[in-house]
Each structure stands twice: as structure tokens, then as C-alpha cells.
Amino acid sequence: MKRQGSAGQSLALLVVLSLGGSLAAVPAAADEPRTPQVEWGQCPDDVVAEAAPTELRCATVPVPLDYADPQGTQIDLTVSRLAAADPDKRRGLLMLNPGGPGGSGLALSALLVAQGLPSSVTDRYDLIGMDTRGIGRSTPVSCGFTTDSPYYSNIPPYAVDDAAVTAQAEIAEQAAEQCADNDDGMLRHLTTANTARDLDRIRAALNEEKTSYLGYSYGTALGAAYASMFPERADRIVLDSNIGDTHLDRDGLRRYALGMEQTLPDFAKWAARRHDSYGLGRTLEQVRASYLTIAGTLDDAPVAGIDGSLFRLLTFGHLFKQSQYPKLAQTWQALLEGDEAAARGLAAVPKGSADGALSPNDNALTVFLSVTCNDVEWPEDVNTYRQGVAEDRERYPLFGAATANITPCAFWPYTPAEPPVKIDAEGPRNVLLLQNRWDASTPHRGGKLLREKFGDRARLVTVDDSGHGVYVLGKNSCALNTATGYLVGGEMPTKDTFCRAD
Template identity: 45%
Template sequence: MNSALALAALLTFTPAPTAPTAAPTPTVEWGTCAGMSGLDARQECATLQVPVDHAAPAGDTFSMAVSRIRTARPGLRRGVLLLIPGGPGSPGLSRPSTMVSRLPAEVLDRYDIVGFDPRGVGRSAPVTCGLTDADTTLTKLKPYPAADGDISENVAWSHRLAEACARNGGPMLRHITTRNAARDIDAIRRALGEQKLSYWGVSYGTYAGAAYATMFPEHTDRVVLDSNDDPDPTKVARGWLANYAVGVEDRFPDFARFAAGRDAEYGLGADPAEVRRTVLDLAARLDREPLPWPGANPARLDGNTLRETMLTAFYSDAGFPGLAALMKAALTGATLPAPTSPPPAALQNTAAVAGATMCNDVEWPASTVRHQRLVDRNRVDYPLTAGMPVNLGPCAFWPYRPAERPVRVTAKGPSNVLLVQNLRDPSTPHSGALKLRAAFGDRARMVSVDAGGHGSYLANGNACGDRTVTEFLVTGRRPATDTLCR
């Protein structure tokens, strides 16, 4: 049986669901965080029983892992500040320990800092599609086309991944959606006994947080959304992927200035224009003649691996020296720096959850001819990402139809949302964040920060942006109008 017929046999039609019935309030008993290391001594952990299918609350449940660090000043306590992780597919159980050393004392005085592993992630009933190592390379998980732009291998890989997820993902996989993420967040709120919830969502956490603010507006207190996704309900994650092309172009000048200012050290060019030519020429050369890169996945430095390494390095200025050193070594024939890769089990888990979220939220077009045309045009318009952002992926052949429509963020609800956004974010560009701002209308204010990288609040040393978010969390005051922090 060919792959198309095998996939057709796996397709499941899901009828339009009835409105979910409220599940019983889960209970929570706090204790130690067994099996976790490197945590703040104050962090506690617990599990909540949450419905796998919120439309059937009396059915199967799973254990959701949650954590907290309580305020040291109960007399000033306002409530809970929930940390919504990104991804989709990133864990969050250890984030209270990570963030307690960074959050200002006046925020820690007023909130219990609460983290969690989202459904399917980490310690919350983790899922996997059982992919081969060859199918979990970073240049496959982001769909880079072949060196000549051909997408045939992307099509074959997308079939394999969709079929593997249908075969190995288990019942949880079809219930991993952003709407269910919002319902899970509300289960956490109810378990903690809070009438309202304050939260800080980052990256994909901004869309999950926007979904919660749309679905449960009466239960929101102070909402901070940081590094914001475009909420277009006709595209959702397809739009997020396409935005990489814009974001990398927005961010590249920061790296080009860094490298040009250190031309004597790295030899990438004496001015930003020359650095850009060097990067594009090196990627093209590596497309033709990859270099061995032991320990990497794949174990070679080709053009797409360089492009993906560059994208990742752009998340923080701290990534610039390593990227420049890698390019220098590739240009001069020196030994390439040791690569860093996520642990295989974590990569498998993230791939499954990311795929499920993106594909279960909304249907994706499956035309390979259409995608080839998009890739061909995108490679010309945005050469730094070589067509990857508009390429076809596993959602084109996903075995489950979306059970619900994507969340359409609106202006209905309290005016209690603050968006914070870097101007030059490689992953969630400012232009996409403006669309979330528009969708919220007068519910939101936006603080744009003249900085690069992914993650804004407490991430890049911009005192104006940090002060504005902190003041909102502490006092509830936001700027009267949208603000630019230089």
C-alpha cells in the first residue's frame, strides 16, 4: 500500500463537538519535586487530574504537572502569576526556579509564581510519534527545501511524520490543541482556588494566553504577552512559520553590525553589506559542498544547517559570537566548533506536541504544486531562509481533522492586557505582533522595545520595557497609549 493510501485509511472524521461541560474542580497537594535537579529550594510540585477530552469530562484524565514558589510576603499577595511556556511543546515545570532569580522583588512579593508542563509535554502525559533519528534533524523539523529549492523530500518526510504520529501518538495526540491548552490553564486556576489569574505568556504562550483571555475573559487579572504570535485564525501556526522569513530579515542587521565591527576577529566582512554577501555565499557553497560536523544531527554542515543555526543564534545577542566563529571556521577550513543538540527524547516529545498543536488547530492546504510555487518565490524574496517558512509540512497530511475552529481573538473582555515586543524578533516579528494588538482592540496596550532577539521582558536589559511591564504587574497601570522604548 503506498503512503497516500495508507494515510487515507488512517483518516478520522471528527464531528462538530458539543460545548464542553465543566469538569469537576481538580485537587492539588503540594510536595517535593521528585527527580528534578537544579531547582530553587522553595519550589514545590503537584499533579492535577485533567480531562483528556474536555468535551467528555467524565472520561479519561491525565496527570498535569504543576509547580510553584509562594510569595515570601503573604500580606502583599495579590494572587498567582502563571508562566505559560512557548513552543508549542516547551516544558515549564522548572520555570518558577528559573524566573525567581530574575523577577523583581516587588513582583515576587505579590504573586505565587506558578509553572506547568502543558499536556503531552515533559511530565504531563508526554507523547511521541516514534520518529527515526534521520527524521528529527533540525533541518527537517523546520521544512528546509533541497539546495535547488525542490520540495520532494519535504513531501515524503511530511507523509512519514503524519503516519508515524497516527500510528504511535496515542489518544492524547488528537486532543492537543490551543483551545484545550486554555481549558487546561483554567483547570489550574480552579485547582488553585483563584477567581482570577494573572499570567505571563512567551512566544507560543502568547497565543495560548490570548486564547485564554478570549475564552475565559472573566477570569483574567493582569495579562502580559511577550514576543507575540500573529493570531490570524485562518492560518494560525502556518502564519507563524511564514513569519520566520520576515523575522530573520528584521534581525540580520544586528548580527551584521556585530560581525562587521569585529572583522579582524572573524573575517566575515568590514561592513554589514559585505557580511550579508559572505553569509549568502557561504550557505550556497555549503549547499554544494557540505563539511563534516561530527556530533551534529545531521553530522554535516550544509547550507540549510547553517541557515537553521543562524536562526537559532538570532534569538539572543549571546548567540552572535558562536555563529560568527562557526562561519569563520567553515570559511578557513579550521575545525568546526562542537555542535549543541537537544536530547533525543526531548526532541521527539517536542516534535510530537508541536506537530499536534499546529495541525489540530486548523486545516492546512495539501497542494504540493502550490507549495513549490510559494517556496520558489519566497527563496527570491527572503534568501536568508531559502524558502523554509512557506514550505509544506506534516499538517498537509495530518490524520485528524480539527475538532473545533481556531480561536478568534477579539476585543470583548476587560482592558487588562499588556503586549511587550522587540522590534527585531527573528521568530515572532513585530509586524505579526501588531496583528494581535489589533485583534485585542482596546483590551490591550503594546510596548515595543527597540531591541533584537526572542523574548523581551527581563531578556535584553531594556530598562524602559522592563519597568513598564513590572509596573503593570505590581500596580495594574499601563501606558495610556502604545509605547516605544528605545
């Protein structure tokens, strides 16, 4: 089954993610490794351009491909640094992750500075960005996906019926086989646990006893894993837009549909106030009805290469930020009116999400699949997914029949080498969780789940707002002040906090 047209070719959502021997006996950290001196130099030209006018320095840190064989094959990690602006105030490292898994983070520090990261933070921390294992400028991986591949998104397509699940199962199996055929031995070692071990190798290479951490979206899973595996080395941890655990599993993917149900009303209210301009409805209910009408019409007759599945995916992607609402409204309007030319021009998914995952990229798709499928066992029976699709089509009519649909993880050639990292609730109270009330890809439930698992180690800051990304990327003053106060002065809230909308 081929996907529809050029609009689909612009889209890959990573929100979103068999080893013969077992690594279950591998410790979180062996004795402190002997690491080479990091030599900072010029960043790659594309990173320089993306970070401008902020100037970053880059370096390479070698790490074991397989931590069960630490002296074996080494891979390279490319890291970036924005040095603390005031050496007299310097506290240490603040490692950054934009999410994915599959998002490049080399220029994330510059993005945050451009968005208004307070100087009280940049004065005190070396901001450390990176391409984690398998990504971009680090030793990269590839399944060989192209713009013509039927597998083009890490969120499965909306299944209108059982036959659509069967068709997607064939595509998912082909994608898993393609990854196996293109694997040079690296894919099976892409896991959240190994990436957390990499973070600790970077910390050691930079000669720091501890590191602080700021992670968005999937970056919360990585940060939760690091804080659990290395509690004595985790300093101040901020996890923003939480997926709910140290890994993305089937339940986590299905929560995307919950997030869309909770977030679409924010767009619907916005559009209803602008009915005279866009004609999508004068009430929340009418705008929702317009969505279902457009989706059903496109299921039967695609417009400009956009079928109902792609329309639903485009809508989901545009709910990440309120700044994307006007383009979403334009697209709906064009599709309602059957304006093919307008729809074709408007249908590209916007870039710049907190998880860095809205770009058509074989490397990003490959990393997402590898980490997600390697972290935890996924059901293998197609009927399990058929049942889930039927359940979620009723439970979450907007998007449930997509996120419950079958993924390549059902056919992944490798079994998890170790259990997923378990949250450690016994460490220091040093985990600050930030969560918008309405977030399409990481609904508020994810923040509550992580709060429950961390227990007294964590505090949850709930923001009465919508969108994906809170700290700096959002505009809530209460959340900004709370997280900055923690990073700068260690001021952890005494209890969970609710931040009203500004």
C-alpha cells in the same frame, strides 16, 4: 533523505506548531468543575536540579482528555509553584508558559528569578509553572522520533529547488504517518483551545477566581486564547514575543523568514565591528554576502556534516540572543576557512531560548506537530508549497525557502475538531503586549497583528532592541518597568509605548 551528521542531531527548533466528531459545540467552560484538592509535594529530581537554588513544590491536576466528554478519560498535568514571598501582599496566581508548543515550564519560575524577576512580583504572586498537556512530566506523547529520523526540526529545511520540496514532502508524509502509527488516542486532543481549558481547570483546582498570565513566544497564542475564551477569569495578561494569533498557521511560519531578514542585520553590524577577529566583512552588506556565500558553498559540498540547509537553521537559532553572536561568528569563520574540526565542535545550537525549544526531543517535536496541525487546516497540495518556496526564496533570500517549505501538517491524519480560537476584543483592557523590533522567530509584525485583533483590550510595548524575549529575559529597563508596573500595580499604559534601547 537523511539529514547531515551529528550537528543535525543536536537540533530541533520549536520556535518556532481526524477527529470523527466535532467539538465546535463545546463551550469554553462548562459549569465550574468539581476539582480535587491539590496536594503539593516534592518536585521530580530533574526539576529540582534545574530550579536550584530556588525551591519549588509540585502537584498533579487531572483534566479531561476530551472536553466533549468531561467525565471520560482523564490525563494528568504536572504543575509547580513558587509561593508568594509576602502573604500580606499576595494578589493571586501568575501562570507561566515558555512557549513551544512543546516547551517544559516546570522550572520557568526559577529561571525568571535567576534572571532578575523583581521581588515586587514574587512577593505578590504564586508563580505557577507547568508541563502542559502532552509534555514531559504531564501525561506525555510520542511519535517515536529518534536522532536518526529524517524529521528533526519543526522548521522545514531550506529548499534549493523544486526537487528539494518533493524530497521534503516524502519526509513530512512519513513523519505524519509515524505519529498516526504511534498515537494512543491522545494526539488529536492536543490543541491550544484544550490547553487554555486546562489552564482554567488548574485555576479552579487552586481555588482562585481569576489568574494572571505571562507567556513567551507560542505562550502568547495560549495566553491570547485564554484571555478570549475566559475573559471574566483572566486578570493581568502579559504576552511577550507574539506570534500574532491564537495559533501558528502557514502564514505565521513564513513570518520566521521575515524575522530573520530583520534580525540578521543586528548580527551583521556586530560582526562588522569585529572584522579583524572573524573576517566576515567590514560592512553589513559584506557580512550578509558572507552568509550567502557560505550557504551556497555548503549546498554544493557540506563541511563536517553541515549542509546549506542546516547552516541556515543554525544561523536562525543563534539569532535568538545577542549573547550567542560570538559562537555564530566562530562557526561562520570555521566554515569560510573549511576548518571541519572547528565547525563540527561549534555547530551545536545553544539552549536557553525563551520558547524552551532548542533541544533534540521526540516529545517536544510531537507536541509541536500535534498542536500546530490540530489547531488549523493546512494546505495539502504539494504544489502550493512549491509556489510558496519560489515566492519566499525571492522575497526573503536568507531563509524563506525553508519556512515556506512543506510540513507534516499537510499530511496530518486528523482534521481540526473546532475552529481556532478567535480573539475576543470585547473583554476588559488587560492584555499587555511586549515585542522587540527585531526578533528572528516572532517578528514585530506579530505584536502588531495581535494588537489589531485585541483592539482597545491591549497595549503594545515596542522595544528598540533585538532578540527573542523581552520581560526579564531581555535587559531593557523601560520594558521591565512597564511590565512590572502592570503586574504589580495594574498600571496599563494609556497608549502604545516605544522603549528606546538602553
